[in-house]
Amino acid sequence: MSKHTPQPRHRKRTAQPTLAQVAEMAGVSSITASRALNAPDRVNDATRQRVLDTMDRLGYVPNLVAGSLASSRSRFIAVIVPSLANTVFIEVINGLQSTFESAGYQILLGNTNYDIEREQQLVRTFLGWSCSALVTAGLRHTDACRKLLKDCDRPVMEVMELGNALDLNVGLDxxxxxxxxxxxxxxxxxxxxxxxxxxxxxxxxxxxxxxxxxxxxxxxxxxxxxxxxxxxxxxxxxxxxxxxxxxxxxxxxxxxxxxxxxxxxxxxxxxxxxxxxxxxxxxxxxxxxxxxxxxxxxxxxxxSPRDSIGRLAAKELLNRLEGKRVTRRQHDVGFVLVAGEST
Amino acid sequence: MSKHTPQPRHRKRTAQPTLAQVAEMAGVSSITASRALNAPDRVNDATRQRVLDTMDRLGYVPNLVAGSLASSRSRFIAVIVPSLANTVFIEVINGLQSTFESAGYQILLGNTNYDIEREQQLVRTFLGWSCSALVTAGLRHTDACRKLLKDCDRPVMEVMELGNALDLNVGLDxxxxxxxxxxxxxxxxxxxxxxxxxxxxxxxxxxxxxxxxxxxxxxxxxxxxxxxxxxxxxxxxxxxxxxxxxxxxxxxxxxxxxxxxxxxxxxxxxxxxxxxxxxxxxxxxxxxxxxxxxxxxxxxxxxSPRDSIGRLAAKELLNRLEGKRVTRRQHDVGFVLVAGEST
DNA sequence: TACAACAATGGTAGCGCTAACATGTTAGCG
DNA sequence: CGCTAACATGTTAGCGCTACCATTGTTGTA
Structure with missing residues (x-):
C-alpha cells in the first residue's frame, strides 16, 4: 500500500499525572478540575474539595506551560538589568520581586552586561514566553528592541532614569x-x-x-x-x-x-x-x-530611593495588569544630597 | 433543535504571526520552518535563509510556550535562594547566570525568605514550568519538597553547604x-x-x-x-x-x-x-x-569562593543536561582563613 | 543498472490545558 | 405550578509548536 496507514503513534509523555487523570479519578470533567484550581468560586465546595484531595493523592503538579499556551497568559514578569554586580540593580530586583511574588507572579531575570544588543535578544525571548509585563533598566534600546516593546501590547516599565519613555517610567533625574x-x-x-x-x-x-x-x-x-x-x-x-x-x-x-x-x-x-x-x-x-x-x-x-524604584514600579505594573486605570505614567522618585565629612 | 449545532468558534488570538504563517509565506511546511530555527543542519541552506528572511520580514517571535509544551523541554533553570539581600546569594546567582545565559538557558528566580514552606511552593511552580534543572540553596526542605525534588527526574543541585544531598551538591563545610x-x-x-x-x-x-x-x-x-x-x-x-x-x-x-x-x-x-x-x-x-x-x-x-559555587554548579548541571556522565556528585569548594589585624 | 544510503522535506497527531459556549439543576417568586 | 435567574457542570475545539513517521529525490557503489 502506497498511502500511509495511520497507525496509532504515541510520543513520549512525562510520568506526571495530568488534569484529565485527576478529573477522571475525582469523577468530574477536566474543566471542573481546572476550575477547582483557577476559579474556586465557580465550583461547589464539596466537589472542589474532592478534586483537591485527588490532586494531593496523585501528587498532581499543574503543567503551567500548557495552561499558559491555552490561556495565552503566563504570570511571568521579565526583568532586564545591565548587571548583577551592582547593588543598585539588586535592590531594584528585590523590590520588584517582593511585590510580584506575593501577587503570584514569577520573575524572569535577564542580564545584558550593558549590551543593548543583548537586551534586544532577551526581550525577544521573554516575549516568546508570553510574559505579562516587562521591566527594563534604562531608556536606551536598539531600534528593533524599541519596536518590539512598542508593539508587544503589554505593560512596559523603564526604570532608573527619567525621560521620553515607551510606556511607564520610574526613576530619577x-x-x-x-x-x-x-x-x-x-x-x-x-x-x-x-x-x-x-x-x-x-x-x-x-x-x-x-x-x-x-x-x-x-x-x-x-x-x-x-x-x-x-x-x-x-x-x-x-x-x-x-x-x-x-x-x-x-x-x-x-x-x-x-x-x-x-x-x-x-x-x-x-x-x-x-x-x-x-x-x-x-x-x-x-x-x-x-x-x-x-x-x-x-x-x-x-x-536615591533604590528599593522604592522596584516597589513603585511593581505597584504601577500590578495596577495596570489588574486593569486599573493608570493616571501617571511617569514617577520621579527624587534624590537627596547626604553631606558627610568627606567634603 | 435540541442537539448543538457546531458553529465555528474562535478564541482570541494574539496578533503575533505564527510559524505556520511564516512557513506558508516562505513556501515550506511549518515543520521545515521550525527546523530552520531549531535544527539548522537539517535544512538546505537556501531554504533556511528564505525562511529566516521571512521571519524577519514578518517580525516573527517564536512562541516558546507552545514549543515547550510540544517538546516538554523548556530551557529554564530554576534558582531558589533564601534572600536577595545577602551578597553571598547574589554572587552565586551571578555565577549561575553568566554560565547558563551563554548556554541559552533562562534563569527563573525564586526567593524563599528563609521559609521552607515557601520553597516547596516555588519548587512546585517551577516544576510546572518544565524547568530543565533546579538549583536550591541548602539541604533543608520540607518532606513534600524533598519528594518533589526526588521524583522530578531532572538534575537537582543543592548549593552552599555539604551533606547528604538529593542529587548534586556544591558547597563547603x-x-x-x-x-x-x-x-x-x-x-x-x-x-x-x-x-x-x-x-x-x-x-x-x-x-x-x-x-x-x-x-x-x-x-x-x-x-x-x-x-x-x-x-x-x-x-x-x-x-x-x-x-x-x-x-x-x-x-x-x-x-x-x-x-x-x-x-x-x-x-x-x-x-x-x-x-x-x-x-x-x-x-x-x-x-x-x-x-x-x-x-x-x-x-x-x-x-569562601562564592562565585565559584555558582559557576561550578552551573558547569556540572550543564554536563548533566548535555547527557555527559557526571562522576562526582559532590564538590567541596573549601574555604580560607584570612587573618587580618582585627584579631 | 540495481540497490542501498543519505539528504531534504512534508503530513499528522498530539503536548495538557482553558476559552467559549451549552446544558442540566436548583432556588426563588407570585 | 410555571417561569426565570443563578448556579454547577459538561462538550468541544483549539493555543502554536514539535515528535514521529513517511515520502521523494540524489548520490555512491558493486
Missing amino acids: HAAAGRTMARHLLDRGFQRPVYVGARLDDDYRAQMRYSGHVEVLKEANITPRVLELDQLGSLEEGMKGLERVRNEYPDADAIHFANDDLATGALLHALRIGMRVPDDMAIAGFNGLPLGQYITPRLTTIR | HAAAGRTMARHLLDRGFQRPVYVGARLDDDYRAQMRYSGHVEVLKEANITPRVLELDQLGSLEEGMKGLERVRNEYPDADAIHFANDDLATGALLHALRIGMRVPDDMAIAGFNGLPLGQYITPRLTTIR
Missing part, C-alpha cells in the same frame, strides 16, 4: 543629581574637582551625571576634568582612581566619583595612606549605600 | 569553618569569645558554624556564649551587636560574627567610638567580602 553634587563641591570651596567614572559609554547614567557636573562647572568658569576607569564599581578600582588622579591631576582638590563603591574604595585608601579627607582631597560618591555612613569621615553622597 | 575561626581566636590568645549571629533558626548555616565554634571551645574547657540579633546582615545590626556584647558580656575579649556585614558594622563602630581593635575587643567575620580588607585594621574572616 541623573543630570540633576550630577549638578547637585557639583554645586555642593563648589559651595564647599573646592575649585578643582575631577569627575571619576568607569566605562561611561556603557554606564550612560554615570555619563548623564557627569554632564550635569560639567554644566555647573562651566557656569562657574571652571574647566571640567574627567578620568575614566575600567571596572564599573569596586573598592579596588576606587583606590586606583585616587592614585591616578594624584598622578594625572596633581592640583585636584576633590573627586566626584560616579558611585559609592569607587568613592568608598578611594576614601578607605586615603585614610590608610594618611591623606587628610577632605583637606588634602575631598571625596564624594553617588547612591547612598549604607557603608559610606559608617566610615569616619562619613562619605558625602546622593541617596 | 560550615561547621569546619566555625571550628577554624574559633581555633584561630584561641590561638591568638582570646579566651572569652562570644558568637554573634542573627535568626540562627532560619540562617541555619550560621548555626552550623556556631556548632563548630562550640566544639572547639568545649575542647578547651571554655563556656561558649552566643548572642542572637534580629537582622540577618547589616552594618547597623553589627553595631548593635557590639553594644549588646559590651553590656551583656562585659568580660568578652572577642566577637565571632556570623557574617562580614555584622562584623564590619561592629568594626567601624568600634573605631568610631575609640575602642582599640583587637586589644579591647577582637572582631572576626565570615564570607570574605572585599570591604573588610580595605578597613584598617583589616577584618579577620573566612573567605
Whole structure:
C-alpha cells in the first residue's frame, strides 16, 4: 500500500499525572478540575474539595506551560538589568520581586552586561514566553528592541532614569543629581574637582551625571576634568582612581566619583595612606549605600530611593495588569544630597 | 433543535504571526520552518535563509510556550535562594547566570525568605514550568519538597553547604569553618569569645558554624556564649551587636560574627567610638567580602569562593543536561582563613 | 543498472490545558 | 405550578509548536 496507514503513534509523555487523570479519578470533567484550581468560586465546595484531595493523592503538579499556551497568559514578569554586580540593580530586583511574588507572579531575570544588543535578544525571548509585563533598566534600546516593546501590547516599565519613555517610567533625574553634587563641591570651596567614572559609554547614567557636573562647572568658569576607569564599581578600582588622579591631576582638590563603591574604595585608601579627607582631597560618591555612613569621615553622597524604584514600579505594573486605570505614567522618585565629612 | 449545532468558534488570538504563517509565506511546511530555527543542519541552506528572511520580514517571535509544551523541554533553570539581600546569594546567582545565559538557558528566580514552606511552593511552580534543572540553596526542605525534588527526574543541585544531598551538591563545610575561626581566636590568645549571629533558626548555616565554634571551645574547657540579633546582615545590626556584647558580656575579649556585614558594622563602630581593635575587643567575620580588607585594621574572616559555587554548579548541571556522565556528585569548594589585624 | 544510503522535506497527531459556549439543576417568586 | 435567574457542570475545539513517521529525490557503489 502506497498511502500511509495511520497507525496509532504515541510520543513520549512525562510520568506526571495530568488534569484529565485527576478529573477522571475525582469523577468530574477536566474543566471542573481546572476550575477547582483557577476559579474556586465557580465550583461547589464539596466537589472542589474532592478534586483537591485527588490532586494531593496523585501528587498532581499543574503543567503551567500548557495552561499558559491555552490561556495565552503566563504570570511571568521579565526583568532586564545591565548587571548583577551592582547593588543598585539588586535592590531594584528585590523590590520588584517582593511585590510580584506575593501577587503570584514569577520573575524572569535577564542580564545584558550593558549590551543593548543583548537586551534586544532577551526581550525577544521573554516575549516568546508570553510574559505579562516587562521591566527594563534604562531608556536606551536598539531600534528593533524599541519596536518590539512598542508593539508587544503589554505593560512596559523603564526604570532608573527619567525621560521620553515607551510606556511607564520610574526613576530619577541623573543630570540633576550630577549638578547637585557639583554645586555642593563648589559651595564647599573646592575649585578643582575631577569627575571619576568607569566605562561611561556603557554606564550612560554615570555619563548623564557627569554632564550635569560639567554644566555647573562651566557656569562657574571652571574647566571640567574627567578620568575614566575600567571596572564599573569596586573598592579596588576606587583606590586606583585616587592614585591616578594624584598622578594625572596633581592640583585636584576633590573627586566626584560616579558611585559609592569607587568613592568608598578611594576614601578607605586615603585614610590608610594618611591623606587628610577632605583637606588634602575631598571625596564624594553617588547612591547612598549604607557603608559610606559608617566610615569616619562619613562619605558625602546622593541617596536615591533604590528599593522604592522596584516597589513603585511593581505597584504601577500590578495596577495596570489588574486593569486599573493608570493616571501617571511617569514617577520621579527624587534624590537627596547626604553631606558627610568627606567634603 | 435540541442537539448543538457546531458553529465555528474562535478564541482570541494574539496578533503575533505564527510559524505556520511564516512557513506558508516562505513556501515550506511549518515543520521545515521550525527546523530552520531549531535544527539548522537539517535544512538546505537556501531554504533556511528564505525562511529566516521571512521571519524577519514578518517580525516573527517564536512562541516558546507552545514549543515547550510540544517538546516538554523548556530551557529554564530554576534558582531558589533564601534572600536577595545577602551578597553571598547574589554572587552565586551571578555565577549561575553568566554560565547558563551563554548556554541559552533562562534563569527563573525564586526567593524563599528563609521559609521552607515557601520553597516547596516555588519548587512546585517551577516544576510546572518544565524547568530543565533546579538549583536550591541548602539541604533543608520540607518532606513534600524533598519528594518533589526526588521524583522530578531532572538534575537537582543543592548549593552552599555539604551533606547528604538529593542529587548534586556544591558547597563547603560550615561547621569546619566555625571550628577554624574559633581555633584561630584561641590561638591568638582570646579566651572569652562570644558568637554573634542573627535568626540562627532560619540562617541555619550560621548555626552550623556556631556548632563548630562550640566544639572547639568545649575542647578547651571554655563556656561558649552566643548572642542572637534580629537582622540577618547589616552594618547597623553589627553595631548593635557590639553594644549588646559590651553590656551583656562585659568580660568578652572577642566577637565571632556570623557574617562580614555584622562584623564590619561592629568594626567601624568600634573605631568610631575609640575602642582599640583587637586589644579591647577582637572582631572576626565570615564570607570574605572585599570591604573588610580595605578597613584598617583589616577584618579577620573566612573567605569562601562564592562565585565559584555558582559557576561550578552551573558547569556540572550543564554536563548533566548535555547527557555527559557526571562522576562526582559532590564538590567541596573549601574555604580560607584570612587573618587580618582585627584579631 | 540495481540497490542501498543519505539528504531534504512534508503530513499528522498530539503536548495538557482553558476559552467559549451549552446544558442540566436548583432556588426563588407570585 | 410555571417561569426565570443563578448556579454547577459538561462538550468541544483549539493555543502554536514539535515528535514521529513517511515520502521523494540524489548520490555512491558493486
